[in-house]
Amino acid sequence: MTETKIWTVNEMDAAARAIQRGSLVAFPTETVYGLGADAYNEKAVGKVYAAKGRPSDNPLIVHVADPEQVSDFAIVNERAQKLMSAYWPGPLTMILPVKPGVLSMTVTGGLDTVAVRLPDNDATRQLIRESGKPLVGPSANTSGKPSPTLAKHVYHDLHGKIAGILDDGPTKIGVESTVLDLSSDMPAVLRPGKITPAQIEAVIGMAIDSEVHHVADDETPKAPGMKYRHYAPDKAVYMVAPEDWTQAIIWMQSQLEPVGLMLTNDLIEKHQLAGMDFIWSLGDNNDTAAAKLFAGLRYFDDKKDVQTILVAAMPQVDVNGAYNNRLGKASGGHWISELLHV
Template identity: 50%
Template sequence: METKIFQVEELKEAAGLLRQGELIAFPTETVYGLGADALLPEAVKKVFAVKGRPSDNPLIVHIANFSMTEKFVENYHPLTEKIVEAFWPGPLTLIFPIKKGSLSPVVTGGLSTAAFRMPDNKKTLTLIEETGDPLVGPSANTSGKPSPTTASHVYHDLKGRIAGILDDGATQIGVESTVLDLSGEVPTILRPGAVTKELLEDTLGIEVPLDKHLVKESETPKAPGMKYKHYSPDTPVLMVKSNDWAKALAWAVAENKSYGLLATPKIAEQYASTTRFVFADDSIEAATRGLFSGLRALDEGESVDLIFAEVFPEDHLGLAYMNRLKKAAAQKYFEV
C-alpha cells in the first residue's frame, strides 16, 4: 500500500478514504493520531493490527464538536459544561459512561465507558467534519514506542501500512492529552498532560485527585498509557537526577558503555557526549515538546548502549513529562 502525504486541500479525499474503512494519520496539538472511522468496527480492528496494540486497550474517540458526543454518552457529569467551556478544543480527554451498544467493544475495550476528545487542530477538526463520524485516534506509531510528533515519525513507523498522513508540521505540546475520568462522582485524572491538575483545580474549585495506579499487562486499562512500560525506545533508558550526572557518566565509561544524552542545554553544556539530543531551552515546555523526538533520535541514530535522560520536578507540566519518561525508562533511575 502506498502511504500518501495529504495537504489541507486534499482533506475531502482523505475523509473519503476514512469512510471506506482506510486508516489516515492526523495531527493534533499533542501527538499524531492514527485515524479510523469510530463507527466502522472492521476499520478500528485495522488500527490494532497496524500498531500491534493490545485489543483490551481502549481508544479515544475524536470529535469535531460537543454535540457529536450526545449519540453515545449515557449521562454527563454535573461539571461537564464548565470543563468543556474551559478546555475544549484542547489537550483534555473526558471519560463518560456510554449508552449500551452505542460504540463497538472494539473501541471501548469492552468497558461501559468511552473517552472523547476535541483536538485543537483546525485541519483535523475539518477532517472529522468531512468524514461525518468521530475518529478513533491512538498515537500513530508502533505500540509501546515513543509517540510521533511529526508526520515523518508516522511515516517511519507506518509507511506502506496505512493509506495516508495529514501533515501539519511538528506538534506544539509533544505528549498526549490529559485524561479526566468523569464516569464517577469525583473527576479523577487517569493520565497527566498539558491540562494540569493545578489548572483543573483552579478552574473547578475542587480537589482533582490523580490516580497513580499503573496497570499490569493482565489488566484492562480504563485509559491509554496506563501500563508500567510504554513509550519505550529499543535502547534502554535511565533517568538521571540532577546531582547524579557526573556519577552516571563515570559509571558508563568504567563499564565501557556508550551513551546518549537527552537533556536541557544547562546539563548538556556541563557533560560532554558525542551523541545527544538537547531540548530547545531549559524549560519544562521545551523538554515536554522534545521528549518523544529526542528518544526517537537517540534510538534511531548512532548506536548507543543506553540513553541518560534528565528528570524534572513532578508538578504542573512536569507531571506529564515524568509520567511518560518513567514509562519509557520502565521506572528505572540511574543508581550508584
C-alpha cells in the first residue's frame, strides 16, 4: 500500500516531483479538493480512474495555471476569451474543442472536446507551474461520495491509493465549478456552480441553455456529474422545504435511532434546536450552506448510529442552483414528504 503524505504549501517541491514522476497528488481549489495527475501522462491519468473507482467514460477537467496554457491542447474561441477575462481564476469550467492528438482519450472520455479551468488557489497554480504540467483534477474522493472540502476528507477516502495531499486548509466555495459547454453554437450549462447563467450571459451577450444537466445511459457525458450517482453518503438523505421543518422535527423525534439534521441558523433558532445533538449548521446564507454541505454529509456519514439525514433545501433561484443541484443528487431526489406520508 502506498504511504499517502500530507504536504504543506511549504513542501511544494515534493508535491511537484510526485506529479512529474507520474504519481497522484490531491490539490486544493476554491471549490473542492481535486485529484491531480499530469494531463499529458496517459498512465498517470489512468491511475486517477482506478483510485476513485470512476467510470472511464466520465471525462476529466484539466486545470491550468495561466490562460495561455489552454491553447496548447484546446481551441479557444471568442466567447471563451471573454469569460476567461471575466471569471478566471475562478469557479468556471469551459468545454472547448480539443486539438487532435494532444490529450489521450482517458482525459476526454473519447470525445472531441475537453473541459478546462483555472482555479482560484495560489498553491495549486504554483503546483502546476512547478510540475510543468496541466493537471487533470476530478474531486479527490471515492467516486459518487460527497466531495472533499478538507485535506482530511481526501485522506479518509484515498489514503494508501495516492502519493500525497497538498493541504491548504478548507475550501471556500464548497461545491464544484460551473461547467459551461462552449463547443457548439448554443452555450449550455452542464453543471451549475457559483457562476450563474445570468453572469455568463452578461459577459458573452447572448442567452444560454441552463437546463442540460443529464444524459442518457448510452451517452458519454461531456462533464462530470451529469450521468452517474454523485455526492451521496451511505446514509439515506432527504430534502426538507422550509415549510416542512415542523413536521420533519416531529418525525425525527419519533424515531428510535438518531437522525442528522442539516439546516441554516435561522431554522435552528426558529425551531429551538441550538445545542441539541445531531445538528449540523449550514450557516447564515446560501454561500455558507454551499461551503458546509459536503462536510456535513460526511460528518453524519461517519456516525454509525445515524441512518437518516434531513437537509434544508434552498429556494429555487439562480444563486442556489449549485447547492440544490448537489443536494438533489445526494438525496436521489427524495423529500421528507415521502417519510411523513408512510
